[in-house]
Amino acid sequence: xxxxxxxxxxxxxxxxxxxxxxxxxxxxxxxxxxxxxxxxxxxxxxxxxxxxxxxxxxxxxxxxxxxxxxxxxxxxxxxxxxxxxxxxxxxxxxxxxxxxxxxxxxxxxxxxxxxxxxxxxxxxxxxxxxxxxxxxxxxxxxxxxxxxxxxxxxxxxxxxxxxxxxxxxxxxxxxxxxxxxxxxxxxxxxxxxxxxxxxxxxxxxxxxxxxxxxxx
Numbered sequence: 001x002x003x004x005x006x007x008x009x010x011x012x013x014x015x016x017x018x019x020x021x022x023x024x025x026x027x028x029x030x031x032x033x034x035x036x037x038x039x040x041x042x043x044x045x046x047x048x049x050x051x052x053x054x055x056x057x058x059x060x061x062x063x064x065x066x067x068x069x070x071x072x073x074x075x076x077x078x079x080x081x082x083x084x085x086x087x088x089x090x091x092x093x094x095x096x097x098x099x100x101x102x103x104x105x106x107x108x109x110x111x112x113x114x115x116x117x118x119x120x121x122x123x124x125x126x127x128x129x130x131x132x133x134x135x136x137x138x139x140x141x142x143x144x145x146x147x148x149x150x151x152x153x154x155x156x157x158x159x160x161x162x163x164x165x166x167x168x169x170x171x172x173x174x175x176x177x178x179x180x181x182x183x184x185x186x187x188x189x190x191x192x193x194x195x196x197x198x199x200x201x202x203x204x205x206x207x208x209x210x211x212x213x214x215x216x
Contacts, residue, residue: 002162007104011097022091025056025083032079033060038092043109048126051101053109054092058083087176093132105165106131107153110193117195118150125153128160135164138171146193 015022029037039055058080076084083089096102102109109130115123136144136152144152156164 003103003160003165004100006162006165007097008100010104011094015094015098018091018094021088025088025091028079029057033057033077039089042112043130044112044115044126045101045109046126046129048115048123050112051096051099051109053101054095056083056089056092058089090132097132101129103129103131105133105156105160105168107134107156108137114193117193119196121154122150122196124157125150127157133168133172135168138168138175147196 026037037057039057039059040052042050043053045051058077059075060077061075080089093102097104106128107125107130118125134153135156136149139152140149
């Protein structure tokens with residue numbers, strides 16, 4: 001209950017303080033890429049229940065001759081890359097926190113299609129609300145191999161506390177300025193998860209064909 005009160009209060013305050021920034025980002029996206037401004041997708045939340053995550057759109061809606069979205073690294077716009085470096089694309093998730101879908105700190109919400117691929121231990125990451133930032137994010141973000149990332153998520157579940165959340169939030173501010181681990185080398189984000197034992201460096205570099213629908 002204390003964590004929920006903390007999340008709601010801080011998210012509401014941040015939303016009020018950052019509303020001019022969000023309005024400016026909205027105007028720039030409309031001017032550079034056009035609508036829609038927001039990226040929306042169903043993601044698994046607490047206990048794996050789906051919810052609609054919100055982010056600022058960072059990719060062009062372009063498809064190949066086969067009608068499929070082009071790879072993320074092709075569709076990611078210069079504006080989108082800038083928004084990601086500054087983590088400004090994540091700001092709409094403050095609305096998710098106020099709604100109760102997410103927490104400020106917790107395992108990042110990934111794709112619904114990953115649920116059947118998790119081991120029982122990895123599935124424990126859904127024992128808490130997903131977060132805008134988390135222990136894995138301040139420890140390497142998308143440059144961390146999948147298995148290690150999930151171990152960090154479960155470690156957070158077992159050790160969560162208000163003090164740990166405050167520590168992660170302070171570390172997040174530093175990581176944003178350092179702009180480290182935003183993506184795996186050669187990827188717009190990182191190689192899609194294919195099951196237990198896979199690392200960020202394995203798999204097909206162009207395996208993600210879901211375009212803006214894959215934004216951990």
